[in-house]
Amino acid sequence: MLFNSYVFIFLFLPVTLIVFHSLLRRGLHRSATVALALASLVFYGWWSIKALCLLLVLMAGNYFVVWSLLRTRRWHLRPWLLTTGIVSNLAVLGYFKYANFFLETWGNLSGNHVGFIEVALPLGLSFFTFQKIALLVDAYKGRVRHFDPLDYVLFVGFFPQLIAGPIVHHSEVMPQFGRLNSVRMIDFGQGLTLFVIGLSKKVLIADTIAHFSNPIYDAAALGMLPSCTDAWIATLAYALQLYFDFSGYSDMAIGLGLLFGIRLPVNFESPYQASNIVDFWRRWHMTLSRFLRDYLYIPLGGNQRGQLRRYGNLLITMLLGGLWHGAAWTFVVWGVLHGIFLTINHLWSKLQLRTGVEVYSSPTTRVVAKALTFVAVLIAWVFFRAANLETAGRMLSAMMFGSNTAIMTDVTAAVTLIAVLLAIVWFAPNSSQLAAYTFDKKPMAGVQGWPHWSRSPRWAAVCGVLLALCLMSLTRVTEFLYFQF
Amino acid sequence: MQNVKSFYVLAVLTIAASICGMAMLLNLLVDPYGTYRIFKSADFVVAKPAAYRRVKLVKAYDLRRLKAEAIVLGTSRSHVALSLSHEGWSVPLQRRYNAAFDGATTKEMYAYLLHAYSIRPLRQVVLGLDFWQLGQGPAWTRPDFDPAVLFEPSASIHNAGVYLSDLSLLISIDSTKASVDLLMNHDLAGPKWLADDGQRLGDIFFRQVEPTYSAAPGAYFRAVDRQEIGFMLDDSPALPTSQRRYSPNISDPALTSFDYIAKIIHFCREHYIDLRIFLTPAHAHQLEIASQLGGWFNIERGKRQLVSLLSEDAASHPSAPAFPLWDFCDYSSVTTEPVPAVGTRAEMLYYWDSSHFKQSVGDWILDRLFGTRSKEHEAPPDFGVVLTPATVDSALESIRRRQMNYRGNQPQEVRFIKSAIEEIKQQRN
Numbered sequence: 001m002l003f004n005s006y007v008f009i010f011l012f013l014p015v016t017l018i019v020f021h022s023l024l025r026r027g028l029h030r031s032a033t034v035a036l037a038l039a040s041l042v043f044y045g046w047w048s049i050k051a052l053c054l055l056l057v058l059m060a061g062n063y064f065v066v067w068s069l070l071r072t073r074r075w076h077l078r079p080w081l082l083t084t085g086i087v088s089n090l091a092v093l094g095y096f097k098y099a100n101f102f103l104e105t106w107g108n109l110s111g112n113h114v115g116f117i118e119v120a121l122p123l124g125l126s127f128f129t130f131q132k133i134a135l136l137v138d139a140y141k142g143r144v145r146h147f148d149p150l151d152y153v154l155f156v157g158f159f160p161q162l163i164a165g166p167i168v169h170h171s172e173v174m175p176q177f178g179r180l181n182s183v184r185m186i187d188f189g190q191g192l193t194l195f196v197i198g199l200s201k202k203v204l205i206a207d208t209i210a211h212f213s214n215p216i217y218d219a220a221a222l223g224m225l226p227s228c229t230d231a232w233i234a235t236l237a238y239a240l241q242l243y244f245d246f247s248g249y250s251d252m253a254i255g256l257g258l259l260f261g262i263r264l265p266v267n268f269e270s271p272y273q274a275s276n277i278v279d280f281w282r283r284w285h286m287t288l289s290r291f292l293r294d295y296l297y298i299p300l301g302g303n304q305r306g307q308l309r310r311y312g313n314l315l316i317t318m319l320l321g322g323l324w325h326g327a328a329w330t331f332v333v334w335g336v337l338h339g340i341f342l343t344i345n346h347l348w349s350k351l352q353l354r355t356g357v358e359v360y361s362s363p364t365t366r367v368v369a370k371a372l373t374f375v376a377v378l379i380a381w382v383f384f385r386a387a388n389l390e391t392a393g394r395m396l397s398a399m400m401f402g403s404n405t406a407i408m409t410d411v412t413a414a415v416t417l418i419a420v421l422l423a424i425v426w427f428a429p430n431s432s433q434l435a436a437y438t439f440d441k442k443p444m445a446g447v448q449g450w451p452h453w454s455r456s457p458r459w460a461a462v463c464g465v466l467l468a469l470c471l472m473s474l475t476r477v478t479e480f481l482y483f484q485f
Numbered sequence: 486m487q488n489v490k491s492f493y494v495l496a497v498l499t500i501a502a503s504i505c506g507m508a509m510l511l512n513l514l515v516d517p518y519g520t521y522r523i524f525k526s527a528d529f530v531v532a533k534p535a536a537y538r539r540v541k542l543v544k545a546y547d548l549r550r551l552k553a554e555a556i557v558l559g560t561s562r563s564h565v566a567l568s569l570s571h572e573g574w575s576v577p578l579q580r581r582y583n584a585a586f587d588g589a590t591t592k593e594m595y596a597y598l599l600h601a602y603s604i605r606p607l608r609q610v611v612l613g614l615d616f617w618q619l620g621q622g623p624a625w626t627r628p629d630f631d632p633a634v635l636f637e638p639s640a641s642i643h644n645a646g647v648y649l650s651d652l653s654l655l656i657s658i659d660s661t662k663a664s665v666d667l668l669m670n671h672d673l674a675g676p677k678w679l680a681d682d683g684q685r686l687g688d689i690f691f692r693q694v695e696p697t698y699s700a701a702p703g704a705y706f707r708a709v710d711r712q713e714i715g716f717m718l719d720d721s722p723a724l725p726t727s728q729r730r731y732s733p734n735i736s737d738p739a740l741t742s743f744d745y746i747a748k749i750i751h752f753c754r755e756h757y758i759d760l761r762i763f764l765t766p767a768h769a770h771q772l773e774i775a776s777q778l779g780g781w782f783n784i785e786r787g788k789r790q791l792v793s794l795l796s797e798d799a800a801s802h803p804s805a806p807a808f809p810l811w812d813f814c815d816y817s818s819v820t821t822e823p824v825p826a827v828g829t830r831a832e833m834l835y836y837w838d839s840s841h842f843k844q845s846v847g848d849w850i851l852d853r854l855f856g857t858r859s860k861e862h863e864a865p866p867d868f869g870v871v872l873t874p875a876t877v878d879s880a881l882e883s884i885r886r887r888q889m890n891y892r893g894n895q896p897q898e899v900r901f902i903k904s905a906i907e908e909i910k911q912q913r914n
Binding site for chain 1: 491492493494496497498499500501502503504505508646649650652653656657658661
């Protein structure tokens with residue numbers, strides 16, 4: 001079930017909200033939590049019963065391992081339990097997501113093609129595998145204090161964030177599930193607003209801008225060298241599509257969480273306003289960056305074992321981060337590119353420290369830094385979007401020395417829309433700022449010169465019109481880009 | 486929820502509901518796709534441009550409204566040429582519908598068969614297959630195919646979702662734009678080429694809607710040849726393989742285009758539907774294009790497999806009549822009709838272009854399928870042969886012989902096709 005489908009908006013969500021809040025109002029807090037857990041399983045099972053069975057098996061297996069880690073007094077068994085838990089999760093992920101990739105790579109290297117396994121990747125497997133690995137590691141390290149079976153089921157299966165994040169940490173949500181007793185109307189209103197903003201970003205913006213990206217990349221995949229203008233339009237359009245699509249999804253997830261009284265962490269903070277790559281990764285898919293840092297980069301040694309090792313760790317982390325996004329060499333190259341960018345960024349910062357030159361002190365250099373960062377991110381997106389490495393090479397080559405073959409028929413419309421959307425991502429506040437949302441409920445100061453959400457008639461009118469436009473634009477249900485990861 | 490002011494939430498929902506409600510009312514009254522037909526006035530159900538861009542959708546709704554008992558399944562060839570008023574049909578005229586549409590894939594045809602059957606049990610189905618549909622490539626659907634608007638037998642959850650799709654169509658921004666366009670420019674409505682029984686009326690479509698056809702039928706014919714070469718060179722769904730392979734969206738990747746023909750046959754057998762199958766008589770140019778591109782073996786293999794499938798079906802149901810398979814995909818006196826010169830306005834007798842034959846040919850096909858004979862307009866004796874295990878070898882041999890004759894008699898046509906293929910290949914490189 002997709003958030004941008006009628007069955008979700010008109011059937012699943014209202015029924016779940018009515019049942020959940022009716023139980024809460026009657027003081028049946030645990031029953032409300034059970035209802036929410038069951039609804040989450042229905043949500044996931046709607047796509048595939050087989051995938052739901054897999055989710056339940058993984059849930060049960062991980063529960064057993066975590067429970068054993070917390071209860072066992074045989075300390076020598078704990079490393080084995082942890083290893084078994086992590087390896088089992090990775091094996092399942094490897095089978096469903098990477099088996100065909102490795103078979104194809106092996107076939108290409110050895111010349112012995114053994115065919116493919118017919119397997120469908122269960123939605124969100126990559127996301128909830130990471131969440132469970134984090135829980136296993138923290139249980140091993142004694143950092144898990146609250147572990148209730150029902151809260152655990154919701155931690156793994158809470159439908160707003162089940163299939164595309166944000167990747168939540170158990171300490172962020174399990175205590176909230178345990179404390180569920182009422183939902184403030186102001187949170188409900190804020191949640192509705194964030195859901196509508198996210199839905200608008202997905203349905204009204206991302207799906208529209210996609211029309212300027214897909215034909216060019218598809219043509220390049222078929223062997224055509226696009227013109228320079230088309231290649232830039234397509235790549236800029238894709239960068240915008242991806243941002244509005246994925247951040248829109250995260251907004252919807254956070255908004256839905258609030259409708260049930262659960263606060264989810266913010267996942268995007270205007271990433272295209274980043275002034276360097278390190279800054280970019282603090283703003284883009286923040287919950288993934290946090291996971292990679294805490295459960296991969298730091299265990300590898302982080303920056304504690306010398307500069308050379310630090311850069312090596314960065315490269316490994318980003319390479320695996322790239323592979324996490326998709327089973328293809330394009331994602332590997334994308335990850336390695338970001339690893340290289342991060343290394344250059346750290347070397348540059350070190351150089352600044354040594355020389356005492358503060359590059360970001362003037363507005364001009366800040367603009368140049370932001371522009372450079374954006375171009376670097378853009379170049380990496382080419383690999384992220386392209387069907388294969390040849391296509392990526394063709395697109396990059398077209399961006400520099402394009403052909404005379406123009407594919408785009410409406411360049412003016414494309415350029416106008418891209419210019420407007422770039423202005424939004426560069427200068428406008430993000431959804432969390434507009435909706436005044438923070439994970440920790442700290443009051444947020446509004447962005448000067450921009451409207452700040454309140455339960456006013458004006459905001460209600462804007463949200464009502466946006467919601468109506470979204471509902472009217474759902475005719476053709478499209479999938480979220482991030483579902484394939 | 487705490488008992489605090491809920492004005493904001495109610496206001497958002499009320500405003501959204503009001504706007505959607507107004508859009509629904511507008512679309513219901515204007516009915517831009519002709520799907521609701523609240524007003525019976527002929528003026529209001531005249532040709533609507535938006536409907537002609539969404540023929541698959543219109544046909545799904547037409548089937549619901551008409552509750553057909555006899556349908557045609559097929560591609561644009563059957564869509565254009567098969568008339569529902571032919572005397573051979575065994576159900577009343579108002580219960581017949583041409584559910585064929587442009588570029589239909591076998592998976593789509595199967596879905597429309599299930600849809601029609603779910604609305605009312607079918608008694609008769611005529612299935613027109615193009616030779617490319619006999620292939621072993623993976624089954625697929627085109628982007629404008631929407632399974633959410635189609636019913637399926639005994640699938641109550643899915644069928645409940647169809648009503649949600651009705652809602653989506655009713656409040657969609659596309660429908661609203663189409664309604665507004667229609668209201669603002671009522672004269673946008675062009676010639677009505679889609680008949681109420683689902684047939685695309687060739688006389689109106691080609692002569693009034695396709696200006697290039699009327700200007701120069703010979704040039705139009707050759708342009709379609711070139712288009713067909715492009716389609717055959719692509720010969721695959723649009724997505725690059727690397728994207729499709731890892732995509733979770735492809736269900737049953739093992740099922741081929743041919744498998745869905747088998748599903749149609751099995752469904753008809755299980756539900757006692759009188760199924761009659763034919764291979765469409767594309768012009769010899771199309772056969773030459775397929776042959777020059779190395780596809781002849783696949784065509785013959787596909788025919789043999791279909792014969793074998795039908796023969797197995799007949800053997801396992803000895804008490805029921807066998808489903809007949811008529812092969813018009815041949816070098817007959819119809820399909821080898823000479824093509825007019827490029828500079829003239831002369832029309833062909835049997836063809837609109839190298840793919841689409843005229844209704845007169847469609848009537849001959851139905852004559853063959855239903856065993857009827859038109860006294861004043863009888864089909865040529867070399868038009869069509871029934872393929873059975875006993876006849877398939879000799880039939881294919883005979884087609885090959887006639888193919889050689891055609892090449893010998895029409896060398897300029899074969900040269901044109903060869904050079905067009907080379908030209909298009911070079912353009913693509």
